[in-house]
Structure formats: structure tokens, C-alpha cells
Amino acid sequence: MPLHSTEAIVIGGHNLAEADRIVVFYTQTGGKVRAVAEGARRIRTRFGGSLQLFTEGRLVYFERPNRTLHKINEFAVTRSHRVLREDLDRLVLASTAVEAVAAGVEEEEAFPDLYILLADALDLLEGAARPALVMQGFFLHLLRLLGYRPELSECVRCRKPVPSNADASLSPGQGGLICPGCQPAVADLFAVSSAALGFLRGASGSTLRIMDRITILPQVLQEVSEILGVFLRHVLGRPLRSADFLASL
Ligand SMILES: [Zn+2]
Known part of the structure; x- marks a missing residue:
């Protein structure tokens, strides 16, 4: 052996x-x-x-x-990582992180960048003052590594740039932003506020380590977390159970 x-x-x-x-x-x-x-x-x-x-x-x-x-x-x-098992909020977030990785990969397929992302995320979830923000960064990077980085700057259909104050929507099926002109042609749309879009744009270009320092209103964080949950469910083919548990608290 x-x-x-x-x-x-x-x-x-x-x-x-x-x-x-x-x-x-x-x-x-x-x-x-x-x-x-x-x-x-x-x-x-x-x-x-x-x-x-x-x-x-x-x-x-x-x-x-x-x-x-x-x-x-x-x-x-x-x-x-004892703290992650002893603090309920961190336990739920870390459980969601490992569940998402486990669901997103095949067995025995080496992916060193994903290992580094998960290791960094667990370290930061343990020590961060606002672990829920670290988690959104983790989801964005996970989507990118799995090959499903949401398109957040231009419309995925007509490729026109979408300003952050536009009446934009997101489509998980199409993989990102849909401009107002293309919206009638897309079925799985949901509106995104300019604050949430601004956060997503900033976070997708940032390292996990600085996520904790971003200023964000609680309702915008909630919106971002719902958006990324929908994208992940689309990519993984099923909802994350830990995420449902978190939503029920
Ligand atoms: Zn368009």
C-alpha cells in the first residue's frame, strides 16, 4: 500500500x-x-x-x-481550531464552509488553491471580530475556484457595463449581472441593491484577510449572504444544510 x-x-x-x-x-x-x-x-x-x-x-x-x-x-x-467548535456562530459558519467544499469537489481530485482557501478561512473565522463577513469573501473565492465566478461588472448577455446605480438584477443561471434591457429575456432574476453590488464587487477583488475590516450595514450583509447562497445552491445543485440552520436562528 x-x-x-x-x-x-x-x-x-x-x-x-x-x-x-x-x-x-x-x-x-x-x-x-x-x-x-x-x-x-x-x-x-x-x-x-x-x-x-x-x-x-x-x-x-x-x-x-x-x-x-x-x-x-x-x-x-x-x-x-477549538474555538470554531465552541462558539455557536463560528461553528455554523465553519460547518457551512467545510460542507460547501465537500459538496463542490469530486473525491481525490487535487486542488491545492482550494486547500489554501479553506485553511485561511478557518483561521480567520476563528479570530475575526465579524466572521460573517469573512464567510462572504470565502463564498466568492470558492465560486471563483470552482469556475463559477459571478460576473459583476457587465451584463452577461449583452456585455454592456452595468453602473452600480443601475436597476440591475442577478441571474444565477446566466452567471451574473443582467442589465435592465436584457431582463425581460431572463427567467431566474432577482434584484440587487447598489450597496450589495458595490460590496460584492469590492469583496471579489479582496483577500479574505481584509474582509473583516469592510464597513457594511446589517441589511446589506443579509442581502449579500442571500445572493451568494442562491449562487452556491445553483452551482452545488442543492442547498447547504448549515446555511439553512443559520437562517433559522
Ligand atoms: Zn444586457
Whole structure:
């Protein structure tokens, strides 16, 4: 069995029969990887409490050729991200982030930029004063990396520039802005305020690290979060459960 060593983040898992546990990792060099932690639920286990959701570390695993379930040899924690599991708001946001990554990729497809985005997002969600803003930046960058960056400067149909004060609408199906002239031809439209459009334009060109410092009214943040939720649902083919949970609070 070939042995692999890679940086990895725990993005899911469930218990198996006996004392074993299946852990889903997002890895830097192998993409989404599922592996068994044998004996992980015994009191004395070499994994200790290391295999918890959001934990980042160096994973060593045996690849079982032609199988999608591998075997964990070792997981050495570098960031436990304990705060993300203990603060309800951050827990919901971080759960949504890992759920979106897990839903957006195929198994074992290496995508190092996506690994870096997720690792940065979890670090920032842990420490940011306004983690909900970091989350909107994460969604925008995730859409871009998955190949669905929303077009936010010109109309996706006629390619005319759309000023931010125009009566613009967005279409997830068409992939971005629709100018007033093209709106009668598009079915899945919803209006976007100039404040929300301005935020989306600024955020899509910004690093995650500065998201926390952007000034935004609560109702605009709410609008942005609904817009990005609709785009993500379109790309992923289903709603994110954690996002529904967040909306119900
Ligand atoms: Zn147009």
C-alpha cells in the first residue's frame, strides 16, 4: 500500500462498527480523501482527540489502490481550531464552509488553491471580530475556484457595463449581472441593491484577510449572504444544510 503524507483538514466523519471511525479530510495534495481511523473510539487510542471537525494537521495515510476508503496511519495536529467548535456562530459558519467544499469537489481530485482557501478561512473565522463577513469573501473565492465566478461588472448577455446605480438584477443561471434591457429575456432574476453590488464587487477583488475590516450595514450583509447562497445552491445543485440552520436562528 503506497504511503502518503500531506497537510489535511478534517471536514467530516462518522462512526463505523466496532471502535473505528471514517474521517473525511480535505488534503493539500490529494483533494477530498476518506480514510478509516482504526480503534479511534477506544479510550486509549493513538489518535487521542485529534480527529475532530476543522482540525488541521499532517496526515499520513495508506492508500488502498482502487478503493476510495484508505487507512489513517498518523495525524499530527498543527491547528486544533477549538474555538470554531465552541462558539455557536463560528461553528455554523465553519460547518457551512467545510460542507460547501465537500459538496463542490469530486473525491481525490487535487486542488491545492482550494486547500489554501479553506485553511485561511478557518483561521480567520476563528479570530475575526465579524466572521460573517469573512464567510462572504470565502463564498466568492470558492465560486471563483470552482469556475463559477459571478460576473459583476457587465451584463452577461449583452456585455454592456452595468453602473452600480443601475436597476440591475442577478441571474444565477446566466452567471451574473443582467442589465435592465436584457431582463425581460431572463427567467431566474432577482434584484440587487447598489450597496450589495458595490460590496460584492469590492469583496471579489479582496483577500479574505481584509474582509473583516469592510464597513457594511446589517441589511446589506443579509442581502449579500442571500445572493451568494442562491449562487452556491445553483452551482452545488442543492442547498447547504448549515446555511439553512443559520437562517433559522
Ligand atoms: Zn444586457
